[in-house]
Amino acid sequence: MPYSAGSSEGLPEAARQRLVAMRGGEGKKGLFTSDLSINEFLLCQEAGFDPVGLVMGSSIYHIGFQFKNFYQNQELEVLSQAMYEARELAMTRMEEEADLLGADGIVGVRLEVTRYVWGASMAEFMAIGTAIKHRAGGNYRTPDGRPFTSDLSGQDFWTLLKAGYQPVSLVMGNCVYHVAHQGTLQAIKQAGRNIEMPNYTQALYDARELALSRMQAEAERDGATGIVGAQVKENSHGWDSHVIEYFAVGTAVRPIENAPAVPEPSMVLSLNG
Template sequence: MSTPLDPVASERLSHADKVFTSDLSINEFALLHGAGFEPLDLVMGVSVYHVGYQFAGIRQQSELPVLTEATYRARWNAMARMQAEADALGADGVVGVRLEWRQHGAESEHLEFIAVGTAVRYTPKPGAFKRGNGQAFSSHLSGQDLATLLRSGWAPVAFVMGNCVFHIAAQGFMQTLRQMGRNLEMPQWTTGNYEARELAMSRMQSEAERDGASGVVGVHFAIQNYAWGYHTVEFYAAGTAVRRSGTPETIAPSFVLAMND
């Protein structure tokens, strides 16, 4: 189900046909224009979220589903509102997507997530790069990387993500004593970190499969404690899901030089 467009955003976007706005660099703008894309407007989505309380015993080693769901839902809300703005413009895609967070106000349980990108239209054949459901694609790739991706016979599908908030069990007093002055692995941290990363990665891959993609490129991790303390950490993975779109083109020397500038 599509997200309704915010009335304030609707008023701003109504002027997009007069002058476009974009956070693309000059090189990105030139390369994407050469690939047939024109910028329409800067699109964004915001979600300020109250993170609920979840109990975690000091010796508990497990995912914290309340915190995982809250941080995922806040990101999803922001992305969905950005997507709604792009779709309202009739865009084929959103490039250079940034999904960032900050603590909101004085309360540690209030988090704000912001999604921003540049909506673009594919002028040679409008609609050619839209997703199967008719929505604009989204991608966190730079203009240079996106141009290379297109020339390689691949197309962006969607910005995909996965996360996991995990509580690492505190070690006992005797275990702490045995480690003093010695080189030893801390198994609860190794196991917990590994499990949390795997859950975040698998959820990101599930989103890519849901959108009919063949793979995910440009994957990056972020690790945050927010205000939860030393033993509670979120692992977040995100990337751009892609699909094959055609035959790779021969990249001209001038194009390679432009990519390196």
């Protein structure tokens, strides 16, 4: 479900009530909620942004069936799609919540996947972050009108802005991959030797590259010039031993026009460990 401007599809009734109550109005600012730490909160304010509310989206998703060939390296497309679509559903709802608050974007976004024993073929996907709004207005949304999203902390957000860049969107790419089992003959050949296992190397290499290239494609779509804080996470989410998901995630950024010069770093000896 891609984001469409002004839509609040998929949000439960309580979300609309909560967000309308928080929005304020008639020149009066509403109360904000935020999972930013106090330092992060003040840094966002210093950068010209006020927090407007904690926003989130969630989806419980049934993951379909996929046949796998025991002796073949292959992407499990059904699972890749499920893991991607469910995350996108959660992200879209979070963006819709931010839109209802009239926010410019969301910082500190966390994406969580949880599986429960009571639902073997399901997983819960949740996206949560703090919606913020610039005090003086300005265009911080993505080219297609979405609020910007970013998994940067308040500290990183401030530093990014000072460095002359602004976040565009949280971009992600994933790949669920089945790593082929070894044949008996190959296992005998390798017994007792130091040797690279090319099919394993190739499988994990492929999967990682696919996830990364999908993340990059998203950044290109959103007109970004780069991705900061990119990470590739691997998780098997309780699947069989030869199935693994690579999940690439990062904040796509673009340069701010007429940005002031980057401040010089200074040497600090911190007393906090």
